[in-house]
Amino acid sequence: MSTATAGGVSAGAERPATARRKRPTGYGRYVLELVMVAAAVAFLFPVYALVALALKSPSQIAGSPLSPPTSPTLGNFGRAWSSASLGSALVNSTVITAASLALLVVVGSTGAYYLARCVRGMGYTLYVLFLLGIILPFQLGMIPLYKLVDDLGWLGTYQGMILFYTGIQTPFTVFLYTGFIRALPQDYAQAALIDGCDHRQAFTRIVFPLLRPITGTVIILNAVFIWNDFFTPLLYLGGSGKETVPVAVFSFVGQYVSDYGMVFAGLVLAALPILVVFLLLQRYVIKGFAGGLKG
Amino acid sequence: MKAPRTAGPRLGRRDPAVPPWMFVVPALVVYAAVVLYPSVAGVVYAFTDWSGIGSFSFVGLANFHTLLHDDRALASITNTLLLTVAVVVAQNGLGLLLALGVNAEIRSRNLLRVVFFAPAVVSPVMVAFLWKYVYNPDNGSGLNGVLGAVGLGGLRQDWLGNPSLTLWSVAAMVVWQYAGYSMVVFLAGLQGVPPELHEAARIDGAGTWQRFRYVTWPLLAPALTVNLMLSTIGGLKLFDQVYAATNGGPGTSSETLSTVLYKEAFVYGKFGYSTAVALVLALFVAAVSLLQLRYLRAREVAA
Numbered sequence: 001m002s003t004a005t006a007g008g009v010s011a012g013a014e015r016p017a018t019a020r021r022k023r024p025t026g027y028g029r030y031v032l033e034l035v036m037v038a039a040a041v042a043f044l045f046p047v048y049a050l051v052a053l054a055l056k057s058p059s060q061i062a063g064s065p066l067s068p069p070t071s072p073t074l075g076n077f078g079r080a081w082s083s084a085s086l087g088s089a090l091v092n093s094t095v096i097t098a099a100s101l102a103l104l105v106v107v108g109s110t111g112a113y114y115l116a117r118c119v120r121g122m123g124y125t126l127y128v129l130f131l132l133g134i135i136l137p138f139q140l141g142m143i144p145l146y147k148l149v150d151d152l153g154w155l156g157t158y159q160g161m162i163l164f165y166t167g168i169q170t171p172f173t174v175f176l177y178t179g180f181i182r183a184l185p186q187d188y189a190q191a192a193l194i195d196g197c198d199h200r201q202a203f204t205r206i207v208f209p210l211l212r213p214i215t216g217t218v219i220i221l222n223a224v225f226i227w228n229d230f231f232t233p234l235l236y237l238g239g240s241g242k243e244t245v246p247v248a249v250f251s252f253v254g255q256y257v258s259d260y261g262m263v264f265a266g267l268v269l270a271a272l273p274i275l276v277v278f279l280l281l282q283r284y285v286i287k288g289f290a291g292g293l294k295g
Numbered sequence: 296m297k298a299p300r301t302a303g304p305r306l307g308r309r310d311p312a313v314p315p316w317m318f319v320v321p322a323l324v325v326y327a328a329v330v331l332y333p334s335v336a337g338v339v340y341a342f343t344d345w346s347g348i349g350s351f352s353f354v355g356l357a358n359f360h361t362l363l364h365d366d367r368a369l370a371s372i373t374n375t376l377l378l379t380v381a382v383v384v385a386q387n388g389l390g391l392l393l394a395l396g397v398n399a400e401i402r403s404r405n406l407l408r409v410v411f412f413a414p415a416v417v418s419p420v421m422v423a424f425l426w427k428y429v430y431n432p433d434n435g436s437g438l439n440g441v442l443g444a445v446g447l448g449g450l451r452q453d454w455l456g457n458p459s460l461t462l463w464s465v466a467a468m469v470v471w472q473y474a475g476y477s478m479v480v481f482l483a484g485l486q487g488v489p490p491e492l493h494e495a496a497r498i499d500g501a502g503t504w505q506r507f508r509y510v511t512w513p514l515l516a517p518a519l520t521v522n523l524m525l526s527t528i529g530g531l532k533l534f535d536q537v538y539a540a541t542n543g544g545p546g547t548s549s550e551t552l553s554t555v556l557y558k559e560a561f562v563y564g565k566f567g568y569s570t571a572v573a574l575v576l577a578l579f580v581a582a583v584s585l586l587q588l589r590y591l592r593a594r595e596v597a598a
Contacts, residue, residue: 032399111319140577141332
């Protein structure tokens, strides 16, 4: 049924029979639909302003900022692309995000392979230590870490940022993977070990392939965080020529603050890549949360 | 602890006795380097007068004494707490209502789920710039323009420029961005509620409100725990939105602990004092999370 609709953050597990029984009768459903759509329209007003202004020339904006663009122009996008040096920022963001995600998947899944079997003792203490990292504000270690990265000569480099994101997101990633592995039946890995596999083989051949759904969740949630992060790249990459998209947009907006058409075109271009990734992977979002709630 | 570099090659076919704890070494090394070591060092710096360059000496509790007499820091503590409470209440209340709405059998539910969640995947800095326009004091554009157009011109405000409004305007912007995030977590919880329970309650004569209160709500406890924890921690650490939208102003009206510690370190070069402010923030986060976790977990078990 609803799987045919374009996208949808749906859990996938549709139950046609019960769903039909659950459907309220009478007008209640239409009233609810109307209320929700009205809420969505109000909710979307900032997005409307964003797109409408990006499509207007400066004189049209000055004349009637809120009216729909009557003669839409793409000129703002071209100007924004070059003034914000979005091309190189996109490359920088892509390299840093992709490398960090790859490392996070490796250290998170292998770490969880061990931690998931620890329900007491040293291993469990270690697991709690990892969880501590989820609540610990990164600001506490911000200055010593800045000093460390500086001493390594890694300010303004890709590897500084990749190390940072891998470390800072490891607790959350370990948490997601551990919860998922605990909910898996243990028999597969056990059987492989009995059949003479060592742990490395049991992990790469049996366990890791079973982790596909949670790997999807790990990738989308970490990608959103890393791609959008602003504070640390501002600190570590400012003025280096390796600025990520949010940092490039930040300085671009500061420079052209009154030229709303071009600024908003820049925002649209900068937000598009992560929105596209989200739309492609969105079914993992709710599944991941559902798994996390159980774990 | 073994060096991580040996972990890869050593886990080979010819070494069948690889202990499983070796698997946690890479995660532990990177976590220790980026989070544990710097955080411990941060606690140490909080008791020094370090300026970022050269040597420093230990000054005992002097930084915390300064903090107690620093109007900007004190204002930031109040602001951070107010902002957190406002965001937690509004974001989760709205998130729950949206989740109930898009969990119902309405035609547009799949589209609405994407629409409400989408702002949560966009950079907070960009959302802040967008909302700076929405809050534009100019009467013809943004929110004021809409209020004028629908005949509510009397409600027009200088949303970010009026010191008594700034904090709430920032809160509204954060709620707009993350209400969909709370919605998705609640939705995951709602989909774990077995339909049979609702069916049974309906047969027993329970109305909509009673089914929500006695069937759905208790089963949403784990989702509520996750949501409250995430939004509280997020609220206490809030930086990007404030930095980009108001930079803490006007005056100190929207200064948060995060913006103050950033300025103290990277504008005024007071690294020691800045880490003291960061330590206060960390203690707030730890205290609030532990209290919440204890209370909410107890509630989950009871439910």
